[in-house]
Amino acid sequence: DAMVIQNPRYQVTQFGKPVTLSCSQTLNHNVMYWYQQKSSQAPKLLFHYYDKDFNNEADTPDNFQSRRPNTSFCFLDIRSPGLGDAAMYLCATSNPGDQETQYFGPGTRLLVL
Amino acid sequence: AQSVAQPEDQVNVAEGNPLTVKCTYSVSGNPYLFWYVQYPNRGLQFLLKYITGDNLVKGSYGFEAEFNKSQTSFHLKKPSALVSDSALYFCAVRLPNTGTASKLTFGTGTRLQVTL
Numbered sequence: 001d002a003m004v005i006q007n008p009r010y011q012v013t014q015f016g017k018p019v020t021l022s023c024s025q026t027l028n029h030n031v032m033y034w035y036q037q038k039s040s041q042a043p044k045l046l047f048h049y050y051d052k053d054f055n056n057e058a059d060t061p062d063n064f065q066s067r068r069p070n071t072s073f074c075f076l077d078i079r080s081p082g083l084g085d086a087a088m089y090l091c092a093t094s095n096p097g098d099q100e101t102q103y104f105g106p107g108t109r110l111l112v113l
Numbered sequence: 114a115q116s117v118a119q120p121e122d123q124v125n126v127a128e129g130n131p132l133t134v135k136c137t138y139s140v141s142g143n144p145y146l147f148w149y150v151q152y153p154n155r156g157l158q159f160l161l162k163y164i165t166g167d168n169l170v171k172g173s174y175g176f177e178a179e180f181n182k183s184q185t186s187f188h189l190k191k192p193s194a195l196v197s198d199s200a201l202y203f204c205a206v207r208l209p210n211t212g213t214a215s216k217l218t219f220g221t222g223t224r225l226q227v228t229l
Contacts, residue, residue: 004156031215040201042219043157090156094215100145100164100207102215104156 003027004105006091012111013081021076021108023091032074033102034066035090043090049074078110086112115140117206119220126194126227134189134223136204145207146187147217148178150200157203163187174198194227201225 005024013019023032030051035043047056049068063085065077078085088109092102118137126132138144145164149157161172168180178189187204204220 006156040222040224042203042221045216048216092157100162100215101147101159102157102217103159104149106156107154109154 004091004093004103006089006105006108008108009106010109010111012113013078014113015083016080019078019081019110021078021089021110023074023076023105024072025091025093025103025105026072027093027095027103028071029093029095029103030071031094032068033092033094034064034074034076035092037088037090037107038086046076081110081112083112086110115206115208115218117204117218117220119202119204119223121223122221123224123226126225128196128227128229129193132191132194132198132225132227134202134204134225136187136189136220138185138187138204138206140206140208145215146178146180147205147207148172148176148187148189149203149205149219151203151222152200160189160202194225196227196229199225199227 007022033048034046037043045057046060047066063079067075088107090107091105094102116139147162148160150160151157160176161170163170163180171177176191180187201222201224203222205217208216
């Protein structure tokens with residue numbers, strides 16, 4: 001089945017230790033998004049890629065970076081995680097012919113010790 | 114400012130009764146409106162959307178929503194609730210003129226609790 005996959009589902013890291021979260025898709029969508037969601041709050045958009053064009057939200061901390069080596073994969077890099085970065089990280093994609101609907105992966109829950 | 118409001122943190126309803134989860138929006142131009150559902154420790158699942166046309170939109174799992182432009186609302190409804198509908202529901206609006214990427218603004222979510 002076509003889908004959005006996120007690995008790992010749970011990630012534990014140490015304060016200040018770089019961590020990478022991954023997202024892959026089999027939908028062949030050209031837009032990929034990363035959201036941060038804390039404690040049942042609304043998801044907050046961090047950035048998105050339209051093909052290889054990177055679009056950062058104005059309030060996304062510099063600590064958060066992203067890479068998209070190809071259509072299928074997108075990575076979220078947190079260079080120096082702080083305790084406040086503990087959250088669920090959601091990846092989503094949208095369809096070239098249906099830009100309005102986003103399809104979400106199951107999320108990666110990050111714990112910072 | 115463009116925003117989405119979900120005035121109820123939680124909605125409680127008995128199984129078999131109708132349910133309504135409220136959403137109001139504030140956006141310049143013609144909004145695109147969405148409902149997503151999130152089960153514990155899962156990602157968001159798309160339920161339905163309003164882009165244009167008929168104000169009553171039908172979606173997955175028997176849910177529907179009515180777009181009301183005069184009241185700037187997009188309430189989610191279901192005629193008969195199931196215990197399995199218990200989850201966190203998010204309303205979202207697409208900001209107009211954001212190019213080709215669908216940049217969504219989400220409401221704060223409403224937890225639906227359906228009991229026997």
